[in-house]
Amino acid sequence: MKGLRKSFGDRTVLNGVDFEVRAGELVVLLGANGSGKSTALRCVVGLAEADAGEITVHSGRAAMVFQQIHLVRRRNVIDNVCAGGLAGLPLSRSLTPALFPRDLREKAMACLDRVGLADRARDRAGSLSGGQQQRVAVARALCQGAEVLLADEPVSALDPAAATQVMELLVELAHRDGLAVAAVLHQPDLARRHADRVIGLLHGEIRLTTAAAELSDVDIDALYAPDRVPA
Amino acid sequence: MxxxxxxxxxxxxxxxxxxxxxxxxxxxxxxxxxxxGWRGMARFLAEALPPDLDWDTVVQPGLEGCLTTLAIGLLGTTLSIPAALLFAVMGTRGRNRIVYQLSRSVMSFLRAVPDVVFALVFVTAVGLGPFAGVLALICHNVGVMGKLWSEAMDEIDPGPADALRVSGAREAQVVANAVLPAVVPALVGLLLYRFDVNVRSSLVLGLVGAGGVGFLINQSIQLFQFDQMATYILMVLVLIVAVDLLSAAVRRRLG
The missing domain is CATH 1.20.5 (Single alpha-helices involved in coiled-coils or other helix-helix interfaces)
Structure with a gap:
C-alpha cells in the first residue's frame, strides 16, 4: 500500500499511508477512533475507494473478516463457509446451497476444520457464540482461497477468552499457513501479545512502526492521547 | 426564553x-x-341471549359464511403478492428517483382509499358477492403490504451482502445467498400478518354486500333477529382467534 489518501467531504481520513504486510506475518494496526485504520482495510477490498495511492495484493484478492461478523445467521455453518467460495462458481450452481458442488463443500469442511469447528457444521450460524461465529467467518474467508487476510476489529465484540482464541487462530494462520494477516485492533495488550509488528496511525498518518515486543506505554499514549505527550 | x-x-x-x-x-x-338509552341496550342484549343455535337456519349458513369470509381474506392476500412485490422492490431506497417516487405514490394512494370504498366501487362493477370483496382487498392490500415489504427490504443489514461482495461474488450470487435469506422470513411474517388483518376486513366488506358471515350479521340486524346475530358474532370470534393464533404461531417459528 503506497501513498494512500482518502477524504470524506473535507475531512481527510488517510493522508499518505504506506505499509506492507509480508506472507507469514501478523501486522496489527492501532489507533484512536477516526485515525483511519478501518478505512485503510476497506480500501484494500474495495468497500471504500481511495482518492489516491496504490494498493497491490500480490496473490489476487484479499479476504476480510469484520467486527460485526456478517454471517447469514439463519443458514447453517457449512453453507456460510461455502459462501466464501461463490466467486469461483457458475451462477447455475450458486443460487441456493442445495446446488453447491461437492468439491466446494469438501473445501469448506476443511476450512471449518482448520478453525476447529467441524463438529458444528450443521448448526445454525446464529446459534453459535460470538467467538465461534467469528471463527466461522474466518473459515469463510479461508474458503475464498486468498493469501491475504484482513480483519477489521475482529475481537472488539468478544469476551477476553474468545478474543484470545480468535487472535491465536490469526497468529497460526500467519505463522503456520503462511498467510499475510493485517488486523485492526483496539486493545494494545492483544497487539503486544499476538502481533509480529505494530503500525500506529494518528490522524490518517503512520505515527509508528515497531516490533510488537518493543511497543511501549509511551508509544500507546502517543496514539490514543497525543495531547498528553510532549511532542 | x-x-x-x-x-x-x-x-x-x-x-x-x-x-x-x-x-x-x-x-x-x-x-x-x-x-x-340503557333500556334499549338491555332489550337488545336480552333478545340476543340465548343465541339461536338452530342448525339448518343459523349454524350451517353461519359456518358457510365463515368459510366464504376466510376465502375472501385468503385470495385477497395471495393474489396481491405479485403486484405488492413489484411495487415493494421499486420502492426500496437506492432506486432511480422517478421509479421510487412513482411506486411510493401508487402505494400511498392504494393505502389511503379504505377497502370498504374499493368494495363499494367493485360491487357496482361486478355485482354483490364475494368476488367484489376479493378485488377490494387486493387493491388495498397491494398498497399496505407493498409498503411494509419495501420497508423490510430497506432495513436488512447490508453487512452479509458486503462480506460476499468482498469475496468477489457476483450481484445475483449476493442476492441469492445474503439478501434473500435475510429478507424472506420478514416478508412471509408480514404476509401472514396481512392475511390475519384481511380476514377481519372481509367481515366488514360483508356488511356492504360482499358476502360471507359479515353479510349474515348485517341481514340479521336488519330483520331484528338479534339471537341469530349473537350466534354469528360468536362464530366470528372463534374464526378471528383461530386465524390470529395460527399466524402468530407460524410467525414465531419463522422468527
Whole structure:
C-alpha cells in the first residue's frame, strides 16, 4: 500500500499511508477512533475507494473478516463457509446451497476444520457464540482461497477468552499457513501479545512502526492521547 | 426564553381545548342520551341471549359464511403478492428517483382509499358477492403490504451482502445467498400478518354486500333477529382467534 489518501467531504481520513504486510506475518494496526485504520482495510477490498495511492495484493484478492461478523445467521455453518467460495462458481450452481458442488463443500469442511469447528457444521450460524461465529467467518474467508487476510476489529465484540482464541487462530494462520494477516485492533495488550509488528496511525498518518515486543506505554499514549505527550 | 416556552405551551393547550369543544359539539356527544338509552341496550342484549343455535337456519349458513369470509381474506392476500412485490422492490431506497417516487405514490394512494370504498366501487362493477370483496382487498392490500415489504427490504443489514461482495461474488450470487435469506422470513411474517388483518376486513366488506358471515350479521340486524346475530358474532370470534393464533404461531417459528 503506497501513498494512500482518502477524504470524506473535507475531512481527510488517510493522508499518505504506506505499509506492507509480508506472507507469514501478523501486522496489527492501532489507533484512536477516526485515525483511519478501518478505512485503510476497506480500501484494500474495495468497500471504500481511495482518492489516491496504490494498493497491490500480490496473490489476487484479499479476504476480510469484520467486527460485526456478517454471517447469514439463519443458514447453517457449512453453507456460510461455502459462501466464501461463490466467486469461483457458475451462477447455475450458486443460487441456493442445495446446488453447491461437492468439491466446494469438501473445501469448506476443511476450512471449518482448520478453525476447529467441524463438529458444528450443521448448526445454525446464529446459534453459535460470538467467538465461534467469528471463527466461522474466518473459515469463510479461508474458503475464498486468498493469501491475504484482513480483519477489521475482529475481537472488539468478544469476551477476553474468545478474543484470545480468535487472535491465536490469526497468529497460526500467519505463522503456520503462511498467510499475510493485517488486523485492526483496539486493545494494545492483544497487539503486544499476538502481533509480529505494530503500525500506529494518528490522524490518517503512520505515527509508528515497531516490533510488537518493543511497543511501549509511551508509544500507546502517543496514539490514543497525543495531547498528553510532549511532542 | 422560559417565558416564550410557557407562552407556546399556553397557545398549544388553548388550541387543543378549542378543538375538543368543537369536536364535542359536532359529534353530538351526550352522556344523558347514553344513560337514557340503557333500556334499549338491555332489550337488545336480552333478545340476543340465548343465541339461536338452530342448525339448518343459523349454524350451517353461519359456518358457510365463515368459510366464504376466510376465502375472501385468503385470495385477497395471495393474489396481491405479485403486484405488492413489484411495487415493494421499486420502492426500496437506492432506486432511480422517478421509479421510487412513482411506486411510493401508487402505494400511498392504494393505502389511503379504505377497502370498504374499493368494495363499494367493485360491487357496482361486478355485482354483490364475494368476488367484489376479493378485488377490494387486493387493491388495498397491494398498497399496505407493498409498503411494509419495501420497508423490510430497506432495513436488512447490508453487512452479509458486503462480506460476499468482498469475496468477489457476483450481484445475483449476493442476492441469492445474503439478501434473500435475510429478507424472506420478514416478508412471509408480514404476509401472514396481512392475511390475519384481511380476514377481519372481509367481515366488514360483508356488511356492504360482499358476502360471507359479515353479510349474515348485517341481514340479521336488519330483520331484528338479534339471537341469530349473537350466534354469528360468536362464530366470528372463534374464526378471528383461530386465524390470529395460527399466524402468530407460524410467525414465531419463522422468527
Amino acid at each position: 422560559t417565558t416564550r416556552k410557557y407562552l407556546t405551551a399556553a397557545v398549544v393547550i388553548a388550541v387543543l381545548g378549542v378543538a375538543h369543544v368543537f369536536a364535542w359539539g359536532t359529534t353530538e356527544v351526550s352522556p344523558a342520551a347514553l344513560v337514557d
